[in-house]
Amino acid sequence: xxxxxxxxxxxxxxxxxxxxxxxxxxxxxxxxxxxxxxxxxxxxxxxxxxxxxxxxxxxxxxxxxxxxxxxxxxxxxxxxxxxxxxxxxxxxxxxxxxxxxxxxxxxxxxxxxxxxxxxxxxxxxxxxxxxxxxxxxxxxxxxxxxxxxxxxxxxxxxxxxxxxxxxxxxxxxxxxxxxxxxxxxxxxxxxxxxxxxxxxxxxxxxxxxxxxxxxxxxxxxxxxxxxxxxxxxxxxxxxxxxxxxxxxxxxxxxxxxxxxxxxxxxxxxxxxxxxxxxxxxxxxxxxxxxxxxxxxxxxxxxxxxxxxxxxxxxxxxxxxxxxxxxxxxxxxxxxxxxxxxxxxxxxxxxxxxxxxxxxxxxxxxxxxxxxxxxxxxxxxxxxxxxx
Amino acid sequence: xxxxxxxxxxxxxxxxxxxxxxxxxxxxxxxxxxxxxxxxxxxxxxxxxxxxxxxxxxxxxxxxxxxxxxxxxxxxxxxxxxxxxxxxxxxxxxxxxxxxxxxxxxxxxxxxxxxxxxxxxxxxxxxxxxxxxxxxxxxxxxxxxxxxxxxxxxxxxxxxxxxxxxxxxxxxxxxxxxxxxxxxxxxxxxxxxxxxxxxxxxxxxxxxxxxxxxxxxxxxxxxxxxxxxxxxxxxxxxxxxxxxxxxxxxxxxxxxxxxxxxxxxxxxxxxxxxxxxxxxxxxxxxxxxxxxxxxxxxxxxxxxxxxxxxxxxxxxxxxxxxxxxxxxxxxxxxxxxxxxxxxxxxxxxxxxxxxxxxxxxxxxxxxxxxxxxxxxxxxxxxx
Amino acid sequence: xxxxxxxxxxxxxxxxxxxxxxxxxxxxxxxxxxxxxxxxxxxxxxxxxxxxxxxxxxxxxxxxxxxxxxxxxxxxxxxxxxxxxxxxxxxxxxxxxxxxxxxxxxxxxxxxxxxxxxxxxxxxxxxxxxxxxxxxxxxxxxxxxxxxxxxxxxxxxxxxxxxxxxxxxxxxxxxxxxxxxxxxxxxxxxxxxxxxxxxx
Numbered sequence: 005x006x007x008x009x010x011x012x013x014x015x016x017x018x019x020x021x022x023x024x025x026x027x028x029x030x031x032x033x034x035x036x037x038x039x040x041x042x043x044x045x046x047x048x049x050x051x052x053x054x055x056x057x058x059x060x061x062x063x064x065x066x067x068x069x070x071x072x073x074x075x076x077x078x079x080x081x082x083x084x085x086x087x088x089x090x091x092x093x094x095x096x097x098x099x100x101x102x103x104x105x106x107x108x109x110x111x112x113x114x115x116x117x118x119x120x121x122x123x124x125x126x127x128x129x130x131x132x133x134x135x136x137x138x139x140x141x142x143x144x145x146x147x148x149x150x151x152x153x154x155x156x157x158x159x160x161x162x163x164x165x166x167x168x169x170x171x172x173x174x175x176x177x178x179x180x181x182x183x184x185x186x187x188x189x190x191x192x193x194x195x196x197x198x199x200x201x202x203x204x205x206x207x208x209x210x211x212x213x214x215x216x217x218x219x220x221x222x223x224x225x226x227x228x229x230x231x232x233x234x235x236x237x238x239x240x241x242x243x244x245x246x247x248x249x250x251x252x253x254x255x256x257x258x259x260x261x262x263x264x265x266x267x268x269x270x271x272x273x274x275x276x277x278x279x280x281x282x283x284x285x286x287x288x289x290x291x292x293x294x295x296x297x298x299x300x301x302x303x304x305x306x307x308x309x310x311x312x313x314x315x316x317x318x319x320x321x322x323x324x325x326x327x328x329x330x331x332x333x334x335x336x337x338x339x340x341x342x343x344x345x346x347x348x349x350x351x352x353x354x355x356x357x358x359x360x361x362x363x364x365x366x367x368x369x370x371x372x373x374x375x376x377x378x379x380x381x382x383x384x385x386x387x388x389x390x391x
Numbered sequence: 392x393x394x395x396x397x398x399x400x401x402x403x404x405x406x407x408x409x410x411x412x413x414x415x416x417x418x419x420x421x422x423x424x425x426x427x428x429x430x431x432x433x434x435x436x437x438x439x440x441x442x443x444x445x446x447x448x449x450x451x452x453x454x455x456x457x458x459x460x461x462x463x464x465x466x467x468x469x470x471x472x473x474x475x476x477x478x479x480x481x482x483x484x485x486x487x488x489x490x491x492x493x494x495x496x497x498x499x500x501x502x503x504x505x506x507x508x509x510x511x512x513x514x515x516x517x518x519x520x521x522x523x524x525x526x527x528x529x530x531x532x533x534x535x536x537x538x539x540x541x542x543x544x545x546x547x548x549x550x551x552x553x554x555x556x557x558x559x560x561x562x563x564x565x566x567x568x569x570x571x572x573x574x575x576x577x578x579x580x581x582x583x584x585x586x587x588x589x590x591x592x593x594x595x596x597x598x599x600x601x602x603x604x605x606x607x608x609x610x611x612x613x614x615x616x617x618x619x620x621x622x623x624x625x626x627x628x629x630x631x632x633x634x635x636x637x638x639x640x641x642x643x644x645x646x647x648x649x650x651x652x653x654x655x656x657x658x659x660x661x662x663x664x665x666x667x668x669x670x671x672x673x674x675x676x677x678x679x680x681x682x683x684x685x686x687x688x689x690x691x692x693x694x695x696x697x698x699x700x701x702x703x704x705x706x707x708x709x710x711x712x713x714x715x716x717x718x719x720x721x722x723x724x725x726x727x728x729x730x731x732x733x734x735x736x737x738x739x740x741x742x743x744x745x746x747x748x749x750x751x752x753x754x755x756x757x758x759x760x761x762x763x764x765x766x767x768x769x770x771x772x773x774x
Numbered sequence: 775x776x777x778x779x780x781x782x783x784x785x786x787x788x789x790x791x792x793x794x795x796x797x798x799x800x801x802x803x804x805x806x807x808x809x810x811x812x813x814x815x816x817x818x819x820x821x822x823x824x825x826x827x828x829x830x831x832x833x834x835x836x837x838x839x840x841x842x843x844x845x846x847x848x849x850x851x852x853x854x855x856x857x858x859x860x861x862x863x864x865x866x867x868x869x870x871x872x873x874x875x876x877x878x879x880x881x882x883x884x885x886x887x888x889x890x891x892x893x894x895x896x897x898x899x900x901x902x903x904x905x906x907x908x909x910x911x912x913x914x915x916x917x918x919x920x921x922x923x924x925x926x927x928x929x930x931x932x933x934x935x936x937x938x939x940x941x942x943x944x945x946x947x948x949x950x951x952x953x954x955x956x957x958x959x960x961x962x963x964x965x966x967x968x969x970x971x972x973x974x
Contacts, residue, residue, distance in 0.1 A: 129876065359775060418813075
């Protein structure tokens, strides 16, 4: 295809914390500044800015993309916010990719921000209004219901136990011990997860990622510019995104078909035929532990219903055959929604460059993938990267 | 290689102050079905979708969830831009220019009548620390800007009122418009003061409605037949959101967005080359301020241009012949959509009683409203 | 670049920082009110609920009987064709036992847990479920694939809302023979769910 090649050339991130002193603007600035510094650019070099951030109800500002604009470095520049719910963070570089691959810009700053702590008494309250206002909200649902319902269906369909699923939480929280941004890294056991408070059975507290504040940013460049800026550009070789119907209760809850369609789009673009062999390291979205398994299956990295077994066998550990979430994921590093997705992109960027420090997976990975998911369990976003 | 992107189909419900008979889904479905039929394409053949929506305008957190069903986007590459329809159009334009998509549908709508506290919601967009505690009406920000604009350009309230008279009068010839009226300057100046120098009739009223457009690359557009309307230029820009840093007299966001679009379209002399324009007039003075930012005239000359009749249907550069936001209604994120609709109808020669003769190049411009300093510009042609 | 080489932003505050007044905050209660137009499909759906009936819409192209009803078929992208009453009984597709309220506050010791479920409604196409609550049953007695029926508010108390159905309760004994989901799900589910649930 005559598409322009697009590379990630720089990255920046803040710590993920339960409640940051910085405003959303300031967090955005910290991540953006670090991303530009990391590749020796200044704001003057940036031709366009795109920002990913999830519900306005978190930050408590209507049109929060507008509010965050100056923090994200958008002053008097072409600037747009993109938004696909929880899938936003991995969609961010896709929206940036449109800018560069289309020929409209050579250098684009991609920023993702979330400040969930502004929402009181708890950011979960903001999630009531994700449900249909007429047919569902009167039942006073919480976001956790929808995950609990999906997790139960997944467990029932494949005969998977809570303990099988808890291993994901154990692995990711452990991996996060080596991530400098991590909020809830700890060494825990499967028993700890099973004994933690039951919120909405089958979901316990340690099955869930925390609410967080944080920001992340990457710099994208066209091929010509990227080769001048770095000798290790990481190429965005495939992008995919897909949304399923909003009538979520009418879907097969045991399988994320929207992830599969998004993955197929990205794999086609990247020329990947056998994902489980060609992908060397992956960062699927893990806001809940079962979601990592669900997503591995949707990404066709393993057969349906097999992800739990592979996890138990250590296949997905950092030194396993297919390392999954070596960063520590949302469960360990924290989950400032949009920023989490971009954190995953940054992890793959560093892993492929061999710059992931103690988190580095062995075997010089050449091809990696990040994925996020969002909305009413209906949006899949996938980015395939190669060095 | 994709060389150009065209609008190959467009559909709308028209615009009304209230739409109690249909849900937002049913409203959008009507526009989408018309757009796909206009383009001669099935939704299953469309490669990607972009919708424009903001959470608090919809009353949903993650309003994006509810976008796919009514536009035929189930299990398709679909995204939401919390921005104007023109921002979504720019995204669709880029998607096609990458070569990865042959066709993209763009959707925006307004169910403004369902939001019962619009002013409070607008105020909720203000900086929570510096501005909100002052508890001003959000229209006061427009009042501040109007004062400074009138001061810098020696424009009078009477001249601003003439914008309202022109645009609501133009809407009399537009069957889609919600607020057509024959008014006088006296009516405008005699309406209640909101935040002086702004009067009630200087401010566009909200309307409901939906618009869907279908974009295609050059090859697909030619193959579909019909009259493709080409996107020759597109630009968007955000000035500072911080009120304390703002240039209150000039609409810099519109000037910079226009420069980007003109550069892309190869237009050095807008006044000579642009045949007609649909520009943001959410407040009366905004039409004048934006004309200057778009370089239709020098600074301070917009009111003269208006009074000379140059921006009327018969003038050399007709502006807001649809009736603009003042006449059609303020459509939230669909504001840019009704402008693109008008451009397409005019450029196809389908604008009926309000058809401007011999038009080839039209310009659409939007601003995202108080308190933003964000806008976008699109230049369309039928050649 | 290595993350470890940078001083990362993001300064963590503790609750005590607020309590001791080390950090000042600004609070705002937004005044947001909406009145949504139900439109044709959901308008009729609610009106029928008030009468104690559940109504669906049928698409003649794909032959789906859809609930909640909609005036267009999102897959065929055509207007749907007719109204069809469906039953007020169904099958539990999945369920949860919730100990937290919508705002993340915990339910008190005297408050029973809430049991949300996706219920596939009899008479609608297979897999067509709605979100609702289960009641009249102990949390330990629920299984995926269980048959349930609606418990309605009294006619005079109904308002034309989804809450006109109070909850769904198990259909006792005889009705156990039925749907596709039951057999399949039961086999897969037992070891998983029972074991974990007994832990609670």
